[in-house]
Amino acid sequence: MKMLGLRLFGPTVMLGIGLQELGSVPLGCLLFYLWLAGLPLADRLLLQRHTWIEAVKYWGLRYNRSDTLAGAALGLVILAVILGAASSLWMYLFDPFNLRVLLANWGFSGSGRPLLIVVLIVLNPVLEELYWRGYVLQELKRKMSSLAAIGVSSLFYTVYHLLLVVPIFKPPFGWLAGLAVFGAGLVWGWMRVRSGSLLGAILCHLLADAGIMIVYGLYIA
Numbered sequence: 557m558k559m560l561g562l563r564l565f566g567p568t569v570m571l572g573i574g575l576q577e578l579g580s581v582p583l584g585c586l587l588f589y590l591w592l593a594g595l596p597l598a599d600r601l602l603l604q605r606h607t608w609i610e611a612v613k614y615w616g617l618r619y620n621r622s623d624t625l626a627g628a629a630l631g632l633v634i635l636a637v638i639l640g641a642a643s644s645l646w647m648y649l650f651d652p653f654n655l656r657v658l659l660a661n662w663g664f665s666g667s668g669r670p671l672l673i674v675v676l677i678v679l680n681p682v683l684e685e686l687y688w689r690g691y692v693l694q695e696l697k698r699k700m701s702s703l704a705a706i707g708v709s710s711l712f713y714t715v716y717h718l719l720l721v722v723p724i725f726k727p728p729f730g731w732l733a734g735l736a737v738f739g740a741g742l743v744w745g746w747m748r749v750r751s752g753s754l755l756g757a758i759l760c761h762l763l764a765d766a767g768i769m770i771v772y773g774l775y776i777a
Contacts, residue, residue, distance in 0.1 A: 560699075563692050564708075566591050568716035575719055581662040582672060588716075589675075592683040596691040615690035620753035627747065627756025631763030634740075638767035646775055649729050655776060658723055669777075673769050681761035688713045688741065689748040689757050702749045710741030740764065 570591045574584020600611040612618070642649070659665060664672065688709050696705035717737045722730035744757035 560695070563595065563695060564712040566595065567687070568712070568719070571716045572719055575662060579661060579663070581659075581664045582668060583663075585672070585675065589679065589683055592687040596687060599691075614694060615686055616694075616748055616752060616754035617686075617690070618753050619755060620751045623747060623751035623753045623756035624759060625756075627759040628763070630743070631760035634760065634764045635767035635770075638764065638771060642771040642775060649725055650775070651726055652776065655724060659776070673772070677762065677766050677769050681758055681765050684713070685744065685754055685758045685761055689744055690754045693745055693748060697749075706742060706745035706749065710738050710745055713741040714738040 567588060570587040571584050574580055574582075574587050578584065596615065597611075600606045600614060601608070606614065692712075693705050693709045696708055699705075700708070714734055714737045718730070718734050721733040721737070724730065725733055740761075744761060747757045747760070748754055
């Protein structure tokens with residue numbers, strides 16, 4: 557049970573330390589991504605003594621054509637929805653001044669911002685999917701049904717996103733954004749279970765994150 561708690565709450569704790577205690581997006585990302593990458597690697601390779609090939613297979617890092625195409629198609633739809641919602645509802649979703657102040661306080665500004673944007677578009681979807689759908693979901697399936705495992709992993713995937721979206725959006729849209737994150741987690745978990753591959757979820761997630769960063773570039777930066 558202790559290990560399960562670490563898996564479920566660890567990412568939220570790491571991101572919370574970076575944002576709430578240190579007040580820094582870069583430091584929060586560093587702690588967060590070290591956890592996302594480090595725990596699956598340590599567990600599979602050191603504790604379980606899997607080979608790299610066994611670990612990669614366990615995480616679902618294998619090509620599945622139909623899953624990859626479905627991930628690309630769904631990701632483009634999500635990207636279009638994000639851009640459409642932002643363009644038509646911008647004044648209702650965000651307070652531009654307060655949002656810029658918040659992001660500046662978090663350290664999301666200055667010369668390091670382009671690198672951070674690249675990290676959020678490329679590295680973030682890979683590590684989040686590896687952790688939640690490649691690792692945690694598989695561990696939960698050993699204790700419960702696949703449907704329950706998808707729900708539980710999606711719930712805890714959503715929790716730390718609330719640390720970000722609730723302050724960013726005007727009320728009550730932060731909580732609605734949290735529901736959207738939960739829905740995305742359910743879909744990506746289902747894709748992982750159905751296909752046995754993680755690549756479709758990664759690609760879909762990457763396109764969704766790209767949409768968010770495009771909105772940032774168009775309306776906030």
